Amino acid sequence: MSRNQTTPPPILRDKDYSAPSLFVPENLLREARRQMAIPAGQVPRICVLDPDGDIVDSLQGRDETERNVHWACYHTELNNFRIGDLDLGIIGYTVGAPFAVLVAEQLFASGCELLINVTSSGVILPDREPPFFVLIEKALRDEGASYHYLPPSDFADADPALLACLDNGLSHLKTTVLRGATWTTDAPYRETETAIEQARGMGILAVEMEAAALYAFARARGKAVVCFAHVTNRMAQVEGDFEKGEASGSRDALEVIAATATAWLASEINDG
Numbered sequence: 001m002s003r004n005q006t007t008p009p010p011i012l013r014d015k016d017y018s019a020p021s022l023f024v025p026e027n028l029l030r031e032a033r034r035q036m037a038i039p040a041g042q043v044p045r046i047c048v049l050d051p052d053g054d055i056v057d058s059l060q061g062r063d064e065t066e067r068n069v070h071w072a073c074y075h076t077e078l079n080n081f082r083i084g085d086l087d088l089g090i091i092g093y094t095v096g097a098p099f100a101v102l103v104a105e106q107l108f109a110s111g112c113e114l115l116i117n118v119t120s121s122g123v124i125l126p127d128r129e130p131p132f133f134v135l136i137e138k139a140l141r142d143e144g145a146s147y148h149y150l151p152p153s154d155f156a157d158a159d160p161a162l163l164a165c166l167d168n169g170l171s172h173l174k175t176t177v178l179r180g181a182t183w184t185t186d187a188p189y190r191e192t193e194t195a196i197e198q199a200r201g202m203g204i205l206a207v208e209m210e211a212a213a214l215y216a217f218a219r220a221r222g223k224a225v226v227c228f229a230h231v232t233n234r235m236a237q238v239e240g241d242f243e244k245g246e247a248s249g250s251r252d253a254l255e256v257i258a259a260t261a262t263a264w265l266a267s268e269i270n271d272g
Contacts, residue, residue, distance in 0.1 A: 011147050017220070025109040032072040041070030042111030043078055044089040046261045049100055049117040051210060055257075056092035058250035065090070073106050075099075083258040086265075097145040097186060097213035104217055104225065114224045114264050117214055118253050121182065121206040121229035122191070124199045131249060132176040133256055134229040137163060139211035140204060143186040146216035155181065156215035162224055162264070169263025175252040180205040182229050184212035206231045226260055228253075 007013075032038065050056050059065045059081050068089055071078035076091045089112070094100045104115055123130055138155040141147070146156050163179075170177045183199045185191065185207055199207065211227040218225035230249055 011144055012152055015148070015151070017149070017151060025105040028074075029072045029106060029109060032074055036072070038072045039070060043068055043071055043107060044080060044087050045111065045113045046086070046264070047078070047089040047091070047107050047112045047115050048257055049094045049103065049115065049119075049210070050090055050092045050253075051095045051100070051117070051119045053092035054120075055118065055250045055253050056090055058254075059090070071110065073103065076103055078107075083254060083261075086258060086261050088257070088261065094210070096209050097143040097184060100210040101145050101149075101213045101217045104214060104223075105221075108221070108223050114226070114261065115214070115218075116257055116260055117210055117225065117227040118230055118257065119208045119210050119227070120249075121208040121231045122188075123231050124183065124196060124204045124206050128176075128178075128231075131230065131232045131252075132178060133252070134182060134205050134231060135163070135166065135170065135177055135179045136182050136208075136211045136215075136227040136229055137179055138181045139208075139215055139227070140181065140183040140199070140202070141212040141216070143184050143209070143212055145213035146184075149213075149216040149220040156184075156212040156219070158215055158226065159218065159224065162226060165267035166226070166260060166263050169259045169266075170256070173255055173259055175255060177228075177256060178205060182211055182227075183207045185209060205229070224264070226264075228256055228260075 056079065065079035065081045068078040068080050078089050078091050080089055091103060094103050107115060136158060138157045140154060141156055181204045183204045191207060206229045208229050214225050214227055230253060232249060
């Protein structure tokens with residue numbers, strides 16, 4: 001017998017958002033350290049998720065990274081790197097909402113205090129030519145992971161205080177950084193004409209695969225997460241698409257990351 005069509009789907013049923021999880025990242029990391037003989041220690045205070053891997057590849061190509069020996073994740077490698085006086089960590093190829101949140105949970109359990117996600121994105125509003133960046137203020141929750149952290153809503157929002165501390169920090173950059181909303185999807189090859197038109201009608205600038213889940217996690221856990229969409233393509237609707245700029249866009253991305261980290265640190269100092 002089929003369920004009444006008014007019954008919510010399983011992802012929205014029987015959620016207790018205040019209940020603690022029995023499976024926690026600290027315990028997984030404990031077992032990973034035991035099994036892989038990883039020494040105790042912490043990751044950098046500021047870490048970066050690089051879903052495309054272009055930033056990591058560029059840094060490694062210039063021999064500017066060092067593997068973090070304390071990172072106890074089964075699935076990824078964390079590399080330490082420097083920009084000026086900033087010490088940061090970076091993980092590549094963290095594609096998609098569930099994977100990004102899994103890694104984010106483990107990073108904050110390992111000593112991370114600010115997480116910056118820079119993800120390749122497709123343009124929705126067609127009034128600007130890629131590539132450019134969007135500081136994501138809110139993300140449409142068209143994925144699954146966010147619904148395990150927060151009750152249903154259309155958008156997952158960035159922390160307003162965290163966005164405010166970036167007001168001046170990003171204004172001096174040569175590369176364009178807009179502010180606005182994105183659409184987070186779990187199914188990039190289901191970006192239909194109807195879905196894109198609906199997103200345009202909501203004023204959404206770009207489509208990506210991680211921000212809604214990361215912002216829901218951040219709000220539920222009280223963590224500092226900033227997401228950028230690096231808008232690089234028109235979903236392959238034209239030839240010559242996916243051109244990101246110099247060093248596959250990593251030069252501009254690193255400028256955005258450095259400005260974000262610097263502004264956050266300055267705000268932290270001022271708050272203190």
